[in-house]
Amino acid sequence: MRRHRPIHPLPLRIMHWLNVIAIVTLIGSGWEIYNASPILPFSFPQWAVIGEWLGGAIAWHFAAIWLLMLNGLAYLIWGTASGHFRRKLLPITPRAVFDDLLAALSLRLQHEEGVYNAVQRLLYWGVISLGILAVLSGLAVWKPVQLWYLSDLFGGFGFSRIVHFAAMSGICAFLLIHVLLVALVPRVLPAMIFGGRVPETTHAE
Amino acid sequence: MTSPLDRRALLSRGLILGAATMLSGCNYDDLQHPDMADRFLTGMSRWNDRVQAALFSEHRLAPTYPASAITRPPRFNAYYDIDQAPQVDPATWRLELTGRIADKRPWTLGQLRALPQESQITRFICVEGWRVVGQWSGVPLGQFLRRINADTKARYVSFQCADGYYESIDMPSALHPQTILALDFLGEPLTAPFGAPVRLRIPTKLGYKNPKSIVAMGVTNVFPSGYWVKQGYNWFGGS
Numbered sequence A: 001m002r003r004h005r006p007i008h009p010l011p012l013r014i015m016h017w018l019n020v021i022a023i024v025t026l027i028g029s030g031w032e033i034y035n036a037s038p039i040l041p042f043s044f045p046q047w048a049v050i051g052e053w054l055g056g057a058i059a060w061h062f063a064a065i066w067l068l069m070l071n072g073l074a075y076l077i078w079g080t081a082s083g084h085f086r087r088k089l090l091p092i093t094p095r096a097v098f099d100d101l102l103a104a105l106s107l108r109l110q111h112e113e114g115v116y117n118a119v120q121r122l123l124y125w126g127v128i129s130l131g132i133l134a135v136l137s138g139l140a141v142w143k144p145v146q147l148w149y150l151s152d153l154f155g156g157f158g159f160s161r162i163v164h165f166a167a168m169s170g171i172c173a174f175l176l177i178h179v180l181l182v183a184l185v186p187r188v189l190p191a192m193i194f195g196g197r198v199p200e201t202t203h204a205e
Numbered sequence B: 001m002t003s004p005l006d007r008r009a010l011l012s013r014g015l016i017l018g019a020a021t022m023l024s025g026c027n028y029d030d031l032q033h034p035d036m037a038d039r040f041l042t043g044m045s046r047w048n049d050r051v052q053a054a055l056f057s058e059h060r061l062a063p064t065y066p067a068s069a070i071t072r073p074p075r076f077n078a079y080y081d082i083d084q085a086p087q088v089d090p091a092t093w094r095l096e097l098t099g100r101i102a103d104k105r106p107w108t109l110g111q112l113r114a115l116p117q118e119s120q121i122t123r124f125i126c127v128e129g130w131r132v133v134g135q136w137s138g139v140p141l142g143q144f145l146r147r148i149n150a151d152t153k154a155r156y157v158s159f160q161c162a163d164g165y166y167e168s169i170d171m172p173s174a175l176h177p178q179t180i181l182a183l184d185f186l187g188e189p190l191t192a193p194f195g196a197p198v199r200l201r202i203p204t205k206l207g208y209k210n211p212k213s214i215v216a217m218g219v220t221n222v223f224p225s226g227y228w229v230k231q232g233y234n235w236f237g238g239s
């Protein structure tokens, strides 16, 4: 009897979509919090933010952060323990990234079912790092006294806010590219929702 | 107060509904009539209070700064304009004491000034994200609580203000060495916009936890909440 392996195992799919809920809530409420005291010469439009006012935005932010942290931690542990990171996100060499990027930009890059190309791998590692940076710098902004070592690490309260904002911006940039890539290769989306099937020819173990 | 079990049930129910109603925008706009999202958020906020209480250390000091770092001119902030700050007559002002305090005799300004004073140059961080550095001096709250024989095993210290504002803090934060009943700001007696005649200065908490123009202080085990907390700000408000 042959058993089909899904392209994306169930735990990954659950964690991915929970993460989307957390990230969207955090970014939307974070923009409203930013608006209370902007560090750049602009504010986010009211239609784009979550939380009717600062108090509501903070409440959403500090609720969603638990989802992000617990779900993110689960993902890191699962990804390491199950060998998912080793199999799907590694190896990653500058050479491969360069080749795949060139191929992608000239629209020659083929999507191989169940395999992330080197550019994707780089993007995923990038957003994982940005997520960790956002959590750490956020903790530094939240508790500059009790978590003073984190605050010091990011150069004090003011710089922690800048780092936190930069991490958010990076995640937004990832999100743009990520969703654009999904739009270009839409057949990867059902697989991320329903699991998909690994084609048997490529994985005839 | 709800029991832990109620709260847990509420939380899991809230989690599901919170996710569902999240983007509909109905949050903390009318806490007199809380909807499911409000209940979920309030539950999470109480949880965050507990996490902050666990993170808090009575030995960890807020950073102090040199006089050159003091923000000038100082920044006024309140929920009203600067000319509407309450005018309190220092001659007739009394600090009323209520709750779990053995010696409830009210205090005059002169009596407070006669106590040993502490000065600090610390950073004041607003929940909005801005910060200023200022110098405050006054009576360390922990010493004062012991002097009036307050029950320092009680959970909360509450404050009533001349402008109707009210706030409350946890006892460990009240006993922190940098928590003071400030009488002076920038080397001069407090002026009306900055909380005359007495304000709480607590550099381990956010700005809204530093009530101004205090007229009464209480020690209690009944959650006293606060002006902004009632509207949705987190109660612990630690830094």
Ligand code: HEM
Residues within 6 Å of the ligand: A012, A016, A019, A020, A023, A024, A079, A088, A115, A116, A120, A124, A127, A128, A171, A175, A178, A179, A182, A188, A189, A191, A192
């Ligand atoms: C509506 C928004 C999103 C959509 C439609 C979406 C869709 C997808 C899809 C289809 C994949 C699989 C790609 C493939 O098989 O080649 C994927 C993977 C991934 N996405 Fe998203 N995504 C979204 C938001 C996010 C966000 C906000 C993040 C993180 C901040 C994120 C992080 C990731 C990561 C890290 C992977 C790789 C997971 C792994 O295999 O370990 N995604 N996404």
